[in-house]
Amino acid sequence: MASLNSETFHNVINGALKGASKQYHGINPFTEERLWPAPVATEEDLEEAVEAANVAFKTWKNTTLEDRRSRFQAFANALVAQKSEWADLVSKEAGQSIEFATDEVEVSHEYLTTIPNIDLPEYVTHDDEDVKATTKYYPLGVVAGICPWNFPVLLAAGKIASAVSTGNTIIIKPSPYTPYSELKLAELAQQFFPPGVIQALGGDDNLGPWMTKHPGIAKISFTGSTATGKRIMAAAASTLKRVTLELGGNDPSIVCPDIDLDIVIPKILEDVFTHSGQSCIDTKRIYVHKSIYDTFLSKFTAASKSLKLGHGYLSPLQNKMQYEKVASLRKDCQDQKYQFALGEPQEKSSSSPGYFVPPAIVSRPPENSRLVQEEPFGPIVPVLEWDDEDDVIRRANDTDQGLGATVWCRDPERAERIASQLEAGSVWVNRGAIPLPTALFGGIKQSGIGGEWGPLGLLSYCDARTFHFSKRP
Numbered sequence: 037m038a039s040l041n042s043e044t045f046h047n048v049i050n051g052a053l054k055g056a057s058k059q060y061h062g063i064n065p066f067t068e069e070r071l072w073p074a075p076v077a078t079e080e081d082l083e084e085a086v087e088a089a090n091v092a093f094k095t096w097k098n099t100t101l102e103d104r105r106s107r108f109q110a111f112a113n114a115l116v117a118q119k120s121e122w123a124d125l126v127s128k129e130a131g132q133s134i135e136f137a138t139d140e141v142e143v144s145h146e147y148l149t150t151i152p153n154i155d156l157p158e159y160v161t162h163d164d165e166d167v168k169a170t171t172k173y174y175p176l177g178v179v180a181g182i183c184p185w186n187f188p189v190l191l192a193a194g195k196i197a198s199a200v201s202t203g204n205t206i207i208i209k210p211s212p213y214t215p216y217s218e219l220k221l222a223e224l225a226q227q228f229f230p231p232g233v234i235q236a237l238g239g240d241d242n243l244g245p246w247m248t249k250h251p252g253i254a255k256i257s258f259t260g261s262t263a264t265g266k267r268i269m270a271a272a273a274s275t276l277k278r279v280t281l282e283l284g285g286n287d288p289s290i291v292c293p294d295i296d297l298d299i300v301i302p303k304i305l306e307d308v309f310t311h312s313g314q315s316c317i318d319t320k321r322i323y324v325h326k327s328i329y330d331t332f333l334s335k336f337t338a339a340s341k342s343l344k345l346g347h348g349y350l351s352p353l354q355n356k357m358q359y360e361k362v363a364s365l366r367k368d369c370q371d372q373k374y375q376f377a378l379g380e381p382q383e384k385s386s387s388s389p390g391y392f393v394p395p396a397i398v399s400r401p402p403e404n405s406r407l408v409q410e411e412p413f414g415p416i417v418p419v420l421e422w423d424d425e426d427d428v429i430r431r432a433n434d435t436d437q438g439l440g441a442t443v444w445c446r447d448p449e450r451a452e453r454i455a456s457q458l459e460a461g462s463v464w465v466n467r468g469a470i471p472l473p474t475a476l477f478g479g480i481k482q483s484g485i486g487g488e489w490g491p492l493g494l495l496s497y498c499d500a501r502t503f504h505f506s507k508r509p
């Protein structure tokens with residue numbers, strides 16, 4: 037197999053690699069150095085891709101599931117066969133350590149092989165002597181997969197697997213911050229899928245809005261911020277596009293007094309600091325029972341000190357905007373004189389490149405502080421205290437976000453009682469916040485509309501049609 041060429045990047049349109057007259061560069065978050073030239077798609081490029089996707093759809097929708105599944109298996113195998121090259125690319129553009137980027141490539145393989153093997157349901161909802169009514173699911177057409185910058189390969193892989201295995205075609209739009217591995221993923225896909233089935237366009241801020249208003253696109257699968265999600269939903273209304281919106285979160289983690297701190301703290305540490313807090317389902321607020329608060333804080337702080345910047349899951353922040361946003365939040369905590377258990381801000385040394393931010397832990401900031409109310413998307417977390425179960429549930433739910441939540445509790449009855457009252461699309465009980473390709477993943481409240489993955493996620497890439505068959509001649 038030819039080695040991955042990670043020096044030149046193209047739009048992938050109708051089975052071909054297409055150059056662009058306008059280009060720009062991503063930035064390596066470790067070094068702040070410019071990466072390779074990346075294409076900026078024009079409106080004509082989008083037209084060409086949408087037309088090719090609609091032509092390909094006419095044939096692709098009629099292919100067998102068996103055919104689609106074997107293509108996905110070969111595609112995923114080709115990805116993982118060169119995982120160190122892919123991990124190197126993801127590391128350089130997204131700012132992940134090699135170890136962490138390798139994990140993203142392996143998990144992408146899992147999603148590309150698991151999702152296409154999920155069977156869609158078929159419902160007989162009425163059956164008497166008169167009529168039999170059956171509801172079946174059919175692909176929509178062309179999907180636009182609009183992606184963020186935090187997990188470029190995995191989030192694109194999840195959208196490609198869901199859309200294409202259900203008979204749709206897809207055009208991937210990477211974040212302008214991380215165009216490289218998604219363009220390469222679409223390039224690799226050309227070896228396994230017919231032209232027009234999987235395409236990708238790099239672009240600037242114009243491309244997303246062109247896609248969301250385009251009449252030739254049937255659905256937008258979007259992962260990104262709540263603010264952009266609202267704009268996409270408004271734009272999609274004019275053509276009544278289907279939308280799946282996977283948006284931001286402010287995920288609480290509730291720690292009960294009966295837990296074994298030595299077992300649970302490493303798991304919470306990972307939930308908080310994965311990709312330096314730049315994962316949508318990272319724990320953003322830790323609520324610890326009063327009776328173990330001090331011990332928890334000192335053990336959690338000691339464990340956080342062992343993390344090394346730029347290693348494991350403690351990445352640099354991906355871009356300057358994010359770096360400044362997190363810096364402003366840390367500064368706000370300092371100005372308000374909140375108590376830092378770790379990571380009180382200091383001046384950044386101009387001699388050290390990279391968007392590195394050391395982990396910060398803030399003890400008992402007020403519930404209405406910016407740190408508790410906003411999604412930091414960086415390595416800073418408030419540790420709050422609770423005493424009354426109803427009160428902590430109320431505080432955990434007191435947000436317009438509802439993406440994920442975690443409960444740590446040995447007593448299974450109490451764990452279930454708390455979990456069932458948490459307003460979040462995914463609730464993890466006594467396990468880290470890690471989604472599964474076989475289970476629906478999505479946010480409630482302002483964390484999203486609909487969801488992806490698992491059988492229910494696949495249905496969001498389909499229209500339901502009900503057939504009423506008369507039993508009388």
Ligand code: NAD
Binds near residue numbers: 483484
């Ligand atoms: P973002 O909303 O700024 O950008 C996401 C994508 O939308 C990019 O590709 C961007 O170019 C595009 N875009 C921007 N404006 C657009 C418009 N008007 N129309 C169409 N497309 C447009 O998000 P981000 O900063 O890249 O990602 C971070 C956010 O994503 C965080 O809030 C995080 O919680 C969220 N996120 C959510 C999930 C989830 O599954 N729920 C997963 C990862 C990230």
